[in-house]
Amino acid sequence: MRKASDSYQACVARTKAEERRDRLLNAANAVQQAGQALREAAAARNLHDLDPKGFKVPEIADDDFVDWAYENGMQTVGGRVIRDELMAAPLNERCPLCRQGTVRQLDHFMPKSHFPALCVDPLNLVPVCERCNLIKGNKRPDRAENTLLHPYLDRVSHEGWLDARSIHDSGTVRLRFFVSPPASWDATLIARVKNHFRLFELGKRYAIEANRAISDVTYSVERQRKRGGARMVRFYLEDEAESRFAVDLNSCEGITYRTLAADDLYCEGSSGQDSPSSVSSL
């Protein structure tokens, strides 16, 4: 990842108005120090302790600075390179906050309204989908427990932390997703993931995706059932789940198939043959 100072230079070096450019270049030191403070707090896992007072830029009003360095700066040739690199980072353009939407915007993890000096720091710029950006807004952490997951700093995808249970209701089956933390997680990380899950309405969003996945396999499941009963259905679903987990241990589809494979009622065909129409939310 590029350094804060490199990104800043790329964004402001081509500012056309000379007087404005000089003022921006004079602020380079403050931007570099802010980037350093961000990295130290990230390493110590205390982003929630950062005081916005230390993230102003001297002699330039906050709004002007964000306007000049970020809004205009990211439109310049140098700024566009930074922006394109950040936007291209997520695999398959998938939003790292919800793991569902398509990345469309850059979110300032520490909001630019409170931390203007971090407005073009790559460590503070997270490519996200429109919906996640809207939900997050200007929220900033004030406790360790409500620090949202930072895609560059918090690597939780190498462990399974998502699970679901099936619910049968009027001939349909639907899934309720929940956070199932690995034993190695401490209480703070568990609270953070649960908070993240709740804020971005992941339970509701994953339940909708699960409904789609259930609809999509209805035909194949029925065919397997005719071939070899519940046993064949189970094999089929376990195979589908395994294929998803090979790519992503917390794959919503994978968890859907695994949960259904463990559901005797569903596999036997006593419930869940119809396309589901109801959605659970947490």
Ligand SMILES: [Zn+2]
């Ligand atoms: Zn998203």
